[in-house]
Amino acid sequence: MGVNVAPGFFAPQETPAAPLPPWQRAPEQLSATRGVEPLDPAAPLPLPGKLAAQLDAALKPDGGGNFTAVVQDALSGDVLYERDGGKNRVPASNMKLLTAVAALRSIGPETRFSTQVLAGAKPSIVVLRGGGDVLLAAGRSAPEEVMGRAGLATLAADTIAALAKQGVKGPLSVQLDDSLFTGPALNPAWSLEDVDAGETAPLFPLAMNGGRDVPGTVGGPRPKDAALDAAQAFTARLKAAGAAAGITVRTAVVRAKAHADAEVLAAVESATVRQQVDLMLETSDNYLAEVLGRMASLASGGAGSNDGATAAVRTQLGQLGIDTVSMRLSDVSGLSLANRVTTRQFAEVVRAITSGPDTRLRAALAGFPVAGLTGTLDDRYVDASTASGAGLVRAKTGTLNSVIALSGYVVDADGRLLVFSFIGNGLTPGAAGNKVALDRAASALASCGCR
Known part of the structure; x- marks a missing residue:
């Protein structure tokens, strides 16, 4: 009996967790449905x-x-x-x-940013052009999400489908057009300690995960070239999609500006400005x-x-x-x-x-x-x-x-x-x-x- 009782006296006791405040607890029952009345100006x-x-x-x-x-x-x-x-x-x-x-005033709440793939100067070249979406996902588009509504895997699959219709076989090269933004990518007024801590990073008109390696990450180093990282991720998915269609893809990515009248082969749309704000x-x-x-x-x-x-x-x-x-x-x-x-x-x-x-x-x-x-x-x-x-x-x-x-x-x-x-x-x-x-x-x- 003593052996059984002793642990109750001598075993470490766990400190009970502090109770959640009432407003953070799950409700025990649903409230009655009622409309929200407008504020009384009086x-x-x-x-x-x-x-x-x-x-x-x-x-x-x-x-x-x-x-x-x-x-x-x-x-x-x-x-x-x-x-x-x-x-x-x-x-x-x-x-x-x-x-x-x-x-909200200059762009508009319902506007979306387009990330496009354009035909290059030769049939064997495609150009990935950034249009301001820095919430891109590496995988497929998730239409119900804000982060990752537009996915590079979806963009790659749509690009291969368009090229297959044109009879393109490759080898295909990818160019990156991130010329939408101008001036320094890093504001000289920012502390480099803040940059190193991941508070911000060099700015580009396309990036994955809000300019982070992993979505939802807080703190820590960010990519130094988020646009190139996105282009390389796109190229990898283009190569995978192309393999099934008999289109070969080179892995190297170079920067180049797309022609103004270049044909749009595929595009994905961001969440609305309202959602991004x-x-x-x-x-x-x-x-x-x-x-x-x-x-x-x-x-x-x-x-x-x-x-x-x-x-x-x-x-x-x-x-x-x-x-x-x-x-x-x-x-x-x-x-x-x-x-x-x-x-x-x-x-x-x-x-x-x-x-x-x-x-x-x-x-x-x-x-x-x-x-x-x-x-x-x-x-x-x-x-x-x-x-x-x-x-x-x-x-x-x-x-x-x-x-x-x-x-x-x-x-x-x-x-x-x-x-x-x-x-x-x-x-x-x-x-x-x-x-x-x-x-x-x-x-x-x-x-x-x-x-």
Whole structure:
């Protein structure tokens, strides 16, 4: 009996896992089906004084630095709270909100990017031309996906089918046309340490997996030549597809520009710009943001370069009536420390997305991460001081070494839609309390019945 009982006293005891917060648990039963009612324009506005008392208590840096902030009523545009809202700040990845607006306005939410195979100068040559899709899959197209909607295996099979109809036998050579983008592939304003860490990589108008070797990977080195990697993957699949049709394919790939009037042999289409913008915002994808910025420039007649991208962002915001004179735009992903944007400008951008007259911008709403649930906010809003914002706050995050930002929207306890932007600069690197400060401020907006 002692032998049987003893392990109960002396065996290591496992620490029970912390229970999931209620909003992250699977529901025990389905809720009754009901429609979502529109917001009531007569819902009361928060009183600025009471709102300020809550936000001033929350927006305190953990160590050095300071926060700037703006809160607006989305419907009227009334400023309900402001702390140095006109002061230029390093915004980190909140820059992607500006890029989203530029892409949706200049390219269009339902536009897709085409990756094509064109006939070369000789029947034995085909040209793989990039059209801006950097979410290509190596395998077959997956029409229901965003990452990998267009697949190189499908493109290769369709190319072989077209060549077989023309009686081409090979040996076939593949050329790569990635001339859509111009200027430096790497922005000189980016830290090489960030590049080495995989925060971004040299930019090309075609790439697999968002410019990564493996889809869904976070961090770590990225391909140095994503376009050539995609072309080599395409060639391997072309060779496999050609073997069954009696068409031989050489493995070497060289760069060459396709003729303007070249015949299109096959093509695959990307996910829509709407879907790509949502993916960019939810995951804060730097590579995709920079590509969308260049595509926005090209769509409006500019160059497919970094300068073209920043100019396109500035132009599109200006056309919305947002003052851009003070802005300093060094990139469109937010990696550069040379960017300067105010919280007032970000609040106006979020207001344009939620409530402005250009309804194309509503396409970005689904991409804002949801507090405690999705994207870059999925592991936040889990303690008692921020729980009131979980599932309610939707906001774009931003983080650099001494920078933190949060800009988004929330419906308060009285049913009023509020837009906000909070940015901290000069902060103590790694200080955990700064994220919590922003989350507490946003949670205060969600629970506010500040009347």
